Amino acid sequence: MKKILVVVDSINIEDSSGSKANVALISNLVESGYDVLVYHYTLKNIQLSKINCFAIPEIKYSPLYFLSRLQRVFSRNSTVNIAPFLEQLFGFSFTFFNDTNSIVRALKKLKFQPDLVLTLSKGGSFRPHYALLKVPELHDKWLAYVHDPYPFHFFPRPYNWVESSYKSREAFFLKVSQKAKYSGWPSQLLLEWMGSYYPDFLKTGTIIPHQNAKYQVKNTIVPDYFDVSKFNLLHAGNLMEQRSPEGLIEGLKLFLKKHPEAKNEIQLLLIGPSSGYSKMLVNYQKDIEELYVQDGNISFEIVYHLQKHATVNIILEAKSEISPFLPAKFPHCIEANKTILSLAPYLSEVKRLLGHDYEFWSEVDDIPKIASIIDKLYHLWKQNPASLFLNRSDLEDYLSADYLKNTIDNLLKN
Structure with a gap:
C-alpha cells in the first residue's frame, strides 16, 4: 500500500471553499486505498472520519511569534496599516514566517515514510509549500498542488491586486516550480496559465480536479425561504x-x-x-x-x-x-x-x-x-x-x- 503524507493549511470545511476542496481530495485518497497521514495547520483539533490526522502545533515561544502578536496589537490600536511596509521589507508577514517554521519543525520530527508528499493550501497563503522548500529530503516525493494563480498579480483581469511584496512571492513560487518533483492542478487551463509564467510547471504538471467526495450529511431542514415546488x-x-x-x-x-x-x-x-x-x-x-x-x-x-x-x-x-x-x-x-x-x-x-x-x-x-x-x-x-x-x-x-x-x-x- 502506497503511503501519502498530506501537508495542508486547513481541514475545517466551514472556513473556506478551499478547505472543502482539500478535505474532499484527502477523503478520496483514502477511498482510493492509500495509507494517508494528514498534517494540518488548522490550529484546531479537528479529526476526519477514518483518517489519521495530526494538528501541527503553533510555535509560541519565538521572536517571530512575539513580533506577530505585537503587530496585531499595534494594528488593533492604530489607524496605520504597517503590514504592507513590513511585507515589502521582509517578503512575508511575521505570522507567515512563524507558521511555516511551525510546519517545518513538525515535519522534521516525522517518522512516517511516505511515497508521496502532497501540499495543499487555501486562499493566497501557500504556507505548506513554503515549508516544504525547507525540507529538501522530501523534494523528490513532493507534489505541489496549486489551486489558484499565484502571486495575486498573476490572476487574469479583472482581478488586478498587486501586493507590496510581489517580488518575494514570485521568487518563492519560482523555487516551488523548480524543486517540487510533481505539480498538481485542478484545471488544464490553470496549468497552462501558470506554465506561461513558470515553464517548469509544464514539465511536472498533472491534472487533479477538485473531488466529488462522499459526505455524510445529517437530516438538514430546508430553510423557509426555499420552496421546493418552485x-x-x-x-x-x-x-x-x-x-x-x-x-x-x-x-x-x-x-x-x-x-x-x-x-x-x-x-x-x-x-x-x-x-x-x-x-x-x-x-x-x-x-x-x-x-x-x-x-x-x-x-x-x-x-x-x-x-x-x-x-x-x-x-x-x-x-x-x-x-x-x-x-x-x-x-x-x-x-x-x-x-x-x-x-x-x-x-x-x-x-x-x-x-x-x-x-x-x-x-x-x-x-x-x-x-x-x-x-x-x-x-x-x-x-x-x-x-x-x-x-x-x-x-x-x-x-x-x-x-x-x-x-x-x-x-x-x-
Missing part, C-alpha cells in the same frame, strides 16, 4: 467584487417581462457573502419579488442540501477573457445532477468541461442570452422536471476516487 435558480457562493450578479438579475427581469405568468413559480436565490453588492441587491429586491438574497456565510450542510434540491445550479464567474479556475463547488453541482447555468468567459475551465456545445452557457453580461436560457429551462421544467437532470456520467467519473487513483498510480509508476 423553479429554483440557485447561486451558492461568494459574490466577490469581480463576480457581478447584475447580468443574471437583469436576465431574470427580461424573462419575467416576457412571461409574467411565471412570477409565482420562479425564484432566484443568491446564497452567500454579497456585501459588495448590498445596495444594488436591495434595490433589485424592491422590484423583483422573485429574488431572494441571503448574505453572509451559510453552513456547508445547508448549501450542499440546497444544491441537491435546486432546479438549476448557477456557476457565476468574472467578466474576463479567460477563467482558468475550477470552482470548488463544481463537483457538488455535478453530484447534484441538476442542470448547470454557466455564466463565464468563452475560455473557461467550467465551459471546457461541460463541452463547447453545452447550451446553457452565457457570458456573464449577455442579458438577452441569459433571459433566453432561463426561458428554455423554465419551459423544460414545466413540461417535465426530470428533463433538467444533468446526467453527466463522464464528469462524475472525472471527479471520482477511481479517476484520482489512476492518476496518482500513473504518477508514482513514472
Whole structure:
C-alpha cells in the first residue's frame, strides 16, 4: 500500500471553499486505498472520519511569534496599516514566517515514510509549500498542488491586486516550480496559465480536479425561504467584487417581462457573502419579488442540501477573457445532477468541461442570452422536471476516487 503524507493549511470545511476542496481530495485518497497521514495547520483539533490526522502545533515561544502578536496589537490600536511596509521589507508577514517554521519543525520530527508528499493550501497563503522548500529530503516525493494563480498579480483581469511584496512571492513560487518533483492542478487551463509564467510547471504538471467526495450529511431542514415546488435558480457562493450578479438579475427581469405568468413559480436565490453588492441587491429586491438574497456565510450542510434540491445550479464567474479556475463547488453541482447555468468567459475551465456545445452557457453580461436560457429551462421544467437532470456520467467519473487513483498510480509508476 502506497503511503501519502498530506501537508495542508486547513481541514475545517466551514472556513473556506478551499478547505472543502482539500478535505474532499484527502477523503478520496483514502477511498482510493492509500495509507494517508494528514498534517494540518488548522490550529484546531479537528479529526476526519477514518483518517489519521495530526494538528501541527503553533510555535509560541519565538521572536517571530512575539513580533506577530505585537503587530496585531499595534494594528488593533492604530489607524496605520504597517503590514504592507513590513511585507515589502521582509517578503512575508511575521505570522507567515512563524507558521511555516511551525510546519517545518513538525515535519522534521516525522517518522512516517511516505511515497508521496502532497501540499495543499487555501486562499493566497501557500504556507505548506513554503515549508516544504525547507525540507529538501522530501523534494523528490513532493507534489505541489496549486489551486489558484499565484502571486495575486498573476490572476487574469479583472482581478488586478498587486501586493507590496510581489517580488518575494514570485521568487518563492519560482523555487516551488523548480524543486517540487510533481505539480498538481485542478484545471488544464490553470496549468497552462501558470506554465506561461513558470515553464517548469509544464514539465511536472498533472491534472487533479477538485473531488466529488462522499459526505455524510445529517437530516438538514430546508430553510423557509426555499420552496421546493418552485423553479429554483440557485447561486451558492461568494459574490466577490469581480463576480457581478447584475447580468443574471437583469436576465431574470427580461424573462419575467416576457412571461409574467411565471412570477409565482420562479425564484432566484443568491446564497452567500454579497456585501459588495448590498445596495444594488436591495434595490433589485424592491422590484423583483422573485429574488431572494441571503448574505453572509451559510453552513456547508445547508448549501450542499440546497444544491441537491435546486432546479438549476448557477456557476457565476468574472467578466474576463479567460477563467482558468475550477470552482470548488463544481463537483457538488455535478453530484447534484441538476442542470448547470454557466455564466463565464468563452475560455473557461467550467465551459471546457461541460463541452463547447453545452447550451446553457452565457457570458456573464449577455442579458438577452441569459433571459433566453432561463426561458428554455423554465419551459423544460414545466413540461417535465426530470428533463433538467444533468446526467453527466463522464464528469462524475472525472471527479471520482477511481479517476484520482489512476492518476496518482500513473504518477508514482513514472
